[in-house]
Amino acid sequence: MSEAAERALGLRILTVSQLNEQVKRCLEERVGVVAVAGEIADLARPKSGHLYFTLCDARAQVRAVMWRGTAERLPFAPADGMKIIVIGETTVYGPRGSYQIIAGEIIPRGIGELKRALEELTRKLRAEGLFEPSLKQPLPFLPLRLAVVTSATGAAVHDIIRTALARFPALTIRVLPVRVQGAGAPEEIVRALARADDPAVCDVILLGRGGGSLEDLSAFNVEAVVRAVAACRLPVVSCVGHETDTTLSDLVADVRASTPTRAAEIAVPVLGDLLERLATLCARAARAARGTRDACASDLALLAARPALGEPDRRLEDLGQYVDDLASRLEDGLCSLGQKVYNSLNLRVSRLRSLNPLSTLGRGFTVTHDRAGKVLRSVRSVAPGDRVEIRFADGVCEAEVRACREESLGTGQGAVALQGGPGPARGRRRRP
Amino acid sequence: MRFKEGLDRLEAVVGALERGDCELEDALSAYEEGMRLYRRLLEILAGAERRIEELAGEKEGALLWKRFQGVRGQEETTRDAEAP
Numbered sequence: 001m002s003e004a005a006e007r008a009l010g011l012r013i014l015t016v017s018q019l020n021e022q023v024k025r026c027l028e029e030r031v032g033v034v035a036v037a038g039e040i041a042d043l044a045r046p047k048s049g050h051l052y053f054t055l056c057d058a059r060a061q062v063r064a065v066m067w068r069g070t071a072e073r074l075p076f077a078p079a080d081g082m083k084i085i086v087i088g089e090t091t092v093y094g095p096r097g098s099y100q101i102i103a104g105e106i107i108p109r110g111i112g113e114l115k116r117a118l119e120e121l122t123r124k125l126r127a128e129g130l131f132e133p134s135l136k137q138p139l140p141f142l143p144l145r146l147a148v149v150t151s152a153t154g155a156a157v158h159d160i161i162r163t164a165l166a167r168f169p170a171l172t173i174r175v176l177p178v179r180v181q182g183a184g185a186p187e188e189i190v191r192a193l194a195r196a197d198d199p200a201v202c203d204v205i206l207l208g209r210g211g212g213s214l215e216d217l218s219a220f221n222v223e224a225v226v227r228a229v230a231a232c233r234l235p236v237v238s239c240v241g242h243e244t245d246t247t248l249s250d251l252v253a254d255v256r257a258s259t260p261t262r263a264a265e266i267a268v269p270v271l272g273d274l275l276e277r278l279a280t281l282c283a284r285a286a287r288a289a290r291g292t293r294d295a296c297a298s299d300l301a302l303l304a305a306r307p308a309l310g311e312p313d314r315r316l317e318d319l320g321q322y323v324d325d326l327a328s329r330l331e332d333g334l335c336s337l338g339q340k341v342y343n344s345l346n347l348r349v350s351r352l353r354s355l356n357p358l359s360t361l362g363r364g365f366t367v368t369h370d371r372a373g374k375v376l377r378s379v380r381s382v383a384p385g386d387r388v389e390i391r392f393a394d395g396v397c398e399a400e401v402r403a404c405r406e407e408s409l410g411t412g413q414g415a416v417a418l419q420g421g422p423g424p425a426r427g428r429r430r431r432p
Numbered sequence: 433m434r435f436k437e438g439l440d441r442l443e444a445v446v447g448a449l450e451r452g453d454c455e456l457e458d459a460l461s462a463y464e465e466g467m468r469l470y471r472r473l474l475e476i477l478a479g480a481e482r483r484i485e486e487l488a489g490e491k492e493g494a495l496l497w498k499r500f501q502g503v504r505g506q507e508e509t510t511r512d513a514e515a516p
Contacts, residue, residue: 098492140434140436141434141435141436141439141483142434142435142436142476144480152486161484161500164454165482168480170477170480170481170482171480171482171483172480172481172482172483172484172485173483173484173485174485174486174487174497175485175486175487175500176486176487177486177487192487195487195490195495201495270478274477275477277439278439278442278473278474279471280468281442281443281446281470282466282467282470284446284449284450284462284504285442285445285446285449285463285466285467285470288449288450288459288463
């Protein structure tokens with residue numbers, strides 16, 4: 001029958017497949033490789049990683065595809081509405097009977113085009129108030145867990161890890177690897193930010209990449225990425241590109257760092273500084289407490305005669321030296337440093353504790369109160385026959401003053417004569 | 433207690449001690465509070481541990497982490513380079 005039909009029509013009857021095959025061959029041979037200017041629409045990037053889009057102008061459109069291997073190497077993130085030039089082969093997609101361009105390269109139509117789109121988006125987001133300083137969150141003082149959203153293979157991640165650990169060697173750093181440029185980069189960044197933005201995951205998020213051209217950084221200017229940064233509940237430090245590069249992600253982040261190294265410096269305090277600050281506070285506390293005690297004691301000279309209580313500057317020097325020593329050990333990058341720091345600082349605590357006014361009591365000093373509990377600072381405040389309470393390190397005794405004698409400071413003995421008689425006949429021991 | 437809160441409190445306690453306008457008893461208890469804070473702050477620092485991880489996937493909504501490979505590789509390279 002088909003042969004009869006062929007004879008009647010004077011045409012050979014083809015299957016659909018044969019037809020598509022003929023058109024395909026014709027297209028590939030006669031049209032071949034083309035460069036076409038147009039605007040991207042219906043951009044889709046399914047799991048396969050291939051990039052599908054429609055290239056259109058005011059009156060016509062054509063389907064285009066870029067295979068994954070090529071799409072991954074794109075230096076910028078294509079987006080709907082972007083004006084581009086596609087260079088590729090024309091062919092037929094048989095199953096649909098439609099023709100398409102297999103894109104081998106996509107070139108944004110001029111840097112001017114990217115810049116204009118960027119300015120437009122900037123205006124729009126600014127009008128929405130996304131860049132308002134009032135939205136900026138302060139960074140945590142001591143973030144012990146960092147999330148780093150960047151490429152796992154770039155220099156940025158290593159700069160951040162190296163810098164952060166040099167400052168504070170006992171950090172938890174969680175890297176969420178993403179593509180930072182090319183097709184798919186914006187989606188990956190958005191997803192990684194959503195995952196990192198969880199107080200169970202980290203205390204602060206560092207987002208960034210090394211420097212590059214405006215096209216290279218374009219993923220950080222994609223609206224979805226900018227909105228994802230703005231939506232983070234945890235503070236975000238951005239470090240996209242180098243000194244002169246600024247992206248919209250930088251503008252919405254809580255803090256903008258000029259480089260990845262700088263981001264780590266901003267986010268992470270120096271352990272040695274914290275320890276020094278603590279040690280200084282501890283020394284100040286000891287000195288102040290000692291000062292109060294000195295004011296309360298009636299014999300300054302006696303205290304000054306004790307070497308351990310003198311020379312506060314010497315103690316600060318010790319601390320300074322200690323911190324230097326610590327810093328050099330930090331540079332060794334010992335993982336178990338936390339414990340070592342604690343152990344050695346614990347030692348320091350017990351040494352400082354020996355300067356605690358309470359422990360001074362343990363060395364034989366006592367504090368004398370009147371019966372109302374007021375500390376007696378002068379021999380003039382008591383008279384023979386007064387009942388007083390003498391506080392020892394381990395308890396209190398009640399005593400009665402038998403005699404008073406005023407002496408000038410510096411002889412060192414008068415106060416002892418006053419306080420040194422803890423066992424008057426009528427004294428009664430009492431446990432606190 | 434967060435580190436910064438403790439540090440601020442310690443600064444305040446030391447400041448009060450230094451003003452020296454309190455009685456000996458108050459100074460002693462302030463000193464003790466300061467030492468407690470000091471020790472607690474050190475414990476926070478000492479409790480920190482070094483972990484470098486990278487996201488390995490997600491299972492039933494929970495993120496899975498594995499040891500970050502980049503750093504280890506780099507350290508090994510450094511050691512190799514320094515070996516005689």
